[in-house]
Amino acid sequence: MISRTVGNINLKIADTYEEMSREAAKIVITQVTNKADSVLGLATGSTPLGLYEEIVKTNKKKEIDFSKVRTFNLDEYYPIHPEDPYSYAHYMDVHLFDYLNLSRKHIHLPDGATTNVEQECRDYEAKIKSVGGIDLQVLGIGTNGHIGFNEPNHYFEKRTHLVDLNQETIEANAHFFGCSSKVPSQAISMGIASIMEAKRILLLASGKQKAEVIEKALFGKISPQLPASILQLHKEVYLVLDQEAAASIINQVKPPSCYWGKVLTQQSY
Numbered sequence: 533m534i535s536r537t538v539g540n541i542n543l544k545i546a547d548t549y550e551e552m553s554r555e556a557a558k559i560v561i562t563q564v565t566n567k568a569d570s571v572l573g574l575a576t577g578s579t580p581l582g583l584y585e586e587i588v589k590t591n592k593k594k595e596i597d598f599s600k601v602r603t604f605n606l607d608e609y610y611p612i613h614p615e616d617p618y619s620y621a622h623y624m625d626v627h628l629f630d631y632l633n634l635s636r637k638h639i640h641l642p643d644g645a646t647t648n649v650e651q652e653c654r655d656y657e658a659k660i661k662s663v664g665g666i667d668l669q670v671l672g673i674g675t676n677g678h679i680g681f682n683e684p685n686h687y688f689e690k691r692t693h694l695v696d697l698n699q700e701t702i703e704a705n706a707h708f709f710g711c712s713s714k715v716p717s718q719a720i721s722m723g724i725a726s727i728m729e730a731k732r733i734l735l736l737a738s739g740k741q742k743a744e745v746i747e748k749a750l751f752g753k754i755s756p757q758l759p760a761s762i763l764q765l766h767k768e769v770y771l772v773l774d775q776e777a778a779a780s781i782i783n784q785v786k787p788p789s790c791y792w793g794k795v796l797t798q799q800s801y
């Protein structure tokens with residue numbers, strides 16, 4: 533495992549996906565152990581599956597108290613019923629929530645079955661605020677740089693809102709549904725301000741398909757065209773990658789004036 537502090541980013545590069553997941557689990561479990569009533573922001577997709585598996589495994593060995601923990605998921609497809617097997621609500625139950633002593637009333641996801649989306653978005657923000665905000669937000673990243681379902685745009689969408697999903701995002705999630713035509717074309721997602729207000733952020737990325745976007749997000753221009761780039765402005769980010777996702781960071785040779793580039797060349801390791 534390579535560990536570096538790079539500006540605001542606590543960077544860890546694991547050898548494998550499994551090691552990345554164990555490291556991420558340590559960060560989440562430490563958060564909950566240090567603050568029993570932690571508010572966790574949670575993500576879905578393929579990337580955090582290993583993290584959730586590790587949390588469940590650790591919890592089996594040495595019961596962790598989640599009874600006071602509150603959770604808020606980043607996003608949910610729209611329209612979709614929470615009991616639909618393709619919903620993120622269902623995903624969270626089968627991969628994490630069913631195995632922990634979390635109170636059902638402490639679990640929150642945007643309601644994909646709402647008949648009033650605008651109200652649902654406002655209520656979701658209000659619920660996050662009412663518990664004092666998110667302590668630790670887990671994030672994955674799309675190959676187009678989206679976080680949550682905040683797609684590349686001309687501006688940073690601030691708060692929980694309804695999103696039209698990009699075709700690229702629909703294709704990337706098609707494997708969960710069997711085919712892309714079954715993926716809903718919209719979703720309700722926390723906004724960029726909702727994410728940036730989290731006290732700490734844990735971003736995970738795995739696989740070579742994420743290498744380019746990780747490099748751009750960390751070293752590129754901060755732009756709503758690559759929503760994850762805003763994380764360069766957050767004060768406490770933990771970025772845990774596997775080797776493949778870190779490939780472009782490790783190999784790039786930045787001009788001598790670029791402190792980050794120098795630190796992250798292969799040689800410095």
Ligand SMILES: N[C@@H]1[C@@H](O)[C@H](O)[C@@H](COP(=O)(O)O)O[C@@H]1O
Binds near residue numbers: 575607
């Ligand atoms: N809405 C989710 C995101 O929360 C997730 O982080 C991202 C990456 O997904 P994956 O981890 O499957 O690559 O895309 C999905 O569309």
